[in-house]
Amino acid sequence: MIPFVKDINETDFQEGALLLVDKPLEWTSFDVVNKIRYTLKHRLGVKKIKVGHAGTLDPLATGLLLICTGKFTKKINDLTDLNKQYEGKLKLGATTLSYDAEMEENETFDIEAITEEQILNTVENFKGAIQQFPPIYSAVKIDGVASYKRARQGEDVKTRERTVNIEEFVINKVEKPYVEFSVTCSKGTYIRTLADDFGKSLNNGAYLVGLKRTKTAGYDVKDAWDLDTLINELRDVH
Template sequence: MVEEKEPRTFPEFNFTQGEVLLINKPYKWTSFDIVGKLRNSFKPLKLKVGHAGTLDPLATGLLVICTGKLTKQIDTYQAEEKEYTGTITLGSTTPSYDLETEPDQFFDISAITEEQIKINTKYFTGEISQFPPIHSAIKKDGERLYLKARRGEDVEVTARKVTIREFEITRIELPEVDFRVSCSKGTYIRSLAHDFGKQLGIGAHLSKLRRTKSGNFHVNDAFEIMELVNHIKEIKQSPDYK
């Protein structure tokens, strides 16, 4: 017998005054897709909606959304420490550092040990210098880098300082290595995976990523996007909708 799920309990929302909405971003949705879906659900009310920290399309997990007057607080929420879990695949690299592009180089991983994998995390904790992927949403000369990369243009990126407070290996089943990372705003986990493989001398790319925390917010408290959209449709029928 299948156990029925209890209906989700929603708080009393005041979207215009401002709400912080926690969304569990689905795989292959962009952060802008989520913002657009919510913005459209509020129509005909023209409501400000923004997110506090982009997630790549191939990543899932916590996306912090602000509405109404609380969009002024986006920078504050965006600056919070983030936590991620995911999987690094050893032995191959991709141009995008994840599965957006196909592997372009392959390496022999037969000699690598679990001890080497765990010990080498120490080179990636504390303040480190990191190059963002060329397949990223960073703008250069007014254009997103990934657009230049897709055209095959040579793109120069500048290293940036980020802080990684924790880098923990949680499972090793080669070629896959699962991890948990706590890090500062602006950290690219794709770059971390690429650089980690480089440090080990066997190449690597990010094959799975999930954001679990942002500041004090946790993905376990997040709404599924369509359950929230459907709830907004329901409350729009109320004369007290705001």
């Protein structure tokens, strides 16, 4: 496990550092990387420094983002491969084209007959190795172009099915139409797709309304920097 930064002023960011950041709502992962890169360049008085992240979070998701700087950017692939843990909430009885709350509901369903027992039993369909189609409104590349760009241009987009592994899937609370859950899964898993497929498995609809990444392997969001605090610390050169 790569040590992560606890003391900003004892860190050589060019030599390499791992930062744990709690990504704010509505920021893209790239926004976070850009903000940290810009601030580091000013702190160090350099024109260029490598900064990257290990594992994208959607703008409407929050939580743990692993940021590598300097020579540690070579470790990004290894960090991306690690299992991730999430806490989320889905809404039953409706769907959206993006599988989350980014887009308006495009179809609704009656959920009166769905019982808590059915919801708990349906979880068993999504454990171990499962097949997923990434959302068409995602950054998955199709012939070198992000799927979401093609979809927004009105193209008939089809993503390729992939195998992902759901190590743990637990329902924490059922308060229809909302279901709160936690998931531990392999890289490449789309929790948005998991929510959409969960609704289909109930012969109904569902989409993701909240998501937070809580862990990446042994790294915990409890140890992560609040982004504003981190930026202020980076600006405060001693």
